[in-house]
Amino acid sequence: MSEPLIPADLIHRLRSARRVAVLTGAGISAESGVPTFREAQTGLWAQYNPEELATPDAFRRNPQLVWDWYIWRQERVRLAEPNPGHLALVEMERRIADFTLITQNVDGLHRRAGSHQILELHGNLFRAKCFSEDCPVENPPLESGEIPPRCPQCGGLLRPDVVWFGEMLPANILRAAEQAATQAEVFFSIGTSALVYPAADLPFTALTAGAMVVEINPQPTPLSPHVTFSLNGAAGVVLPALIAQTWGIVA
Numbered sequence: 714m715s716e717p718l719i720p721a722d723l724i725h726r727l728r729s730a731r732r733v734a735v736l737t738g739a740g741i742s743a744e745s746g747v748p749t750f751r752e753a754q755t756g757l758w759a760q761y762n763p764e765e766l767a768t769p770d771a772f773r774r775n776p777q778l779v780w781d782w783y784i785w786r787q788e789r790v791r792l793a794e795p796n797p798g799h800l801a802l803v804e805m806e807r808r809i810a811d812f813t814l815i816t817q818n819v820d821g822l823h824r825r826a827g828s829h830q831i832l833e834l835h836g837n838l839f840r841a842k843c844f845s846e847d848c849p850v851e852n853p854p855l856e857s858g859e860i861p862p863r864c865p866q867c868g869g870l871l872r873p874d875v876v877w878f879g880e881m882l883p884a885n886i887l888r889a890a891e892q893a894a895t896q897a898e899v900f901f902s903i904g905t906s907a908l909v910y911p912a913a914d915l916p917f918t919a920l921t922a923g924a925m926v927v928e929i930n931p932q933p934t935p936l937s938p939h940v941t942f943s944l945n946g947a948a949g950v951v952l953p954a955l956i957a958q959t960w961g962i963v964a
């Protein structure tokens with residue numbers, strides 16, 4: 714298969730850019746074997762809609778079901794490896810003076826790939842906190858036999874330290890993401906359906922501030938009609954081509 718051709722204007726802008734921000738979603742981890750949210754689920758969890766499990770109400774109704782779902786996802790992610798899309802963003806960070814990687818993903822694969830300037834908008838699958846009082850809990854006591862385990866400080870049920878629907882994003886992280894979007898000369902939206910707010914607002918913040926906005930996704934999204942360039946394809950194919958054609962290196 715031939716390498717996708719990256720628009721010359723994008724290459725020129727990237728070569729001189731000092732500030733670049735990237736927003737990623739579940740699609741960038743799809744090629745690592747991590748299921749996305751809004752594409753068909755397989756196996757054990759095919760009967761559940763992930764959007765209905767990622768809510769405080771779902772946890773209140775059936776904490777064991779939701780906790781089990783997260784344990785299953787942790788196991789999938791532990792087996793997964795960063796893919797060429799993640800690795801290409803590590804190369805991009807090395808070449809841009811002020812680079813911010815904003816991710817909606819909770820899988821930690823960007824950090825495992827070697828990215829540094831990461832803002833995790835929706836938390837992290839491998840941390841837990843207490844459902845009653847939000848106490849952070851390092852190394853949750855998974856061996857207790859109780860599902861979900863209890864908070865060692867207050868006895869409340871533990872939950873994953875992620876952001877569910879109806880919950881606020883961590884304010885300092887969202888503020889930093891909005892600042893990066895406002896200041897970016899080039900803003901990428903990669904592997905996200907652009908449906909979930911406030912993350913979905915960030916490309917529009919960048920557009921309004923004058924950035925070149927580039928979407929990388931095999932499918933169109935509600936953002937597609939608005940972007941400067943829409944690169945249709947898998948992140949693990951398009952991003953390495955972009956790095957190679959911009960800086961002449963193989964990521």
Ligand code: BJW
Nearest residue numbers: 738739740749750751817875879904905906909910947948
């Ligand atoms: C590939 C690929 C490949 C495949 N390469 N691409 C304004 C308007 C309307 C509603 C709201 C609004 N503001 C707030 C809301 C409510 C709500 C919301 O957005 N609802 C919409 C769904 C309508 N937002 C919230 O509740 C947020 N909180 C909030 O705003 O607080 C203030 C507030 C409170 C109460 C009321 C009002 C305001 C919180 C949102 C939290 C989202 N949490 C989740 C779960 C995280 C934990 C976990 O992982 O379990 O985050 S939901 C889920 O969606 C997860 C994801 O991060 C997020 C985004 O999904 P993503 O990453 O885009 O994945 P997919 O599956 O949707 O798309 C994958 C894409 O990849 C597809 O496009 C594929 O084509 C593509 N792809 N292979 C590149 N190889």
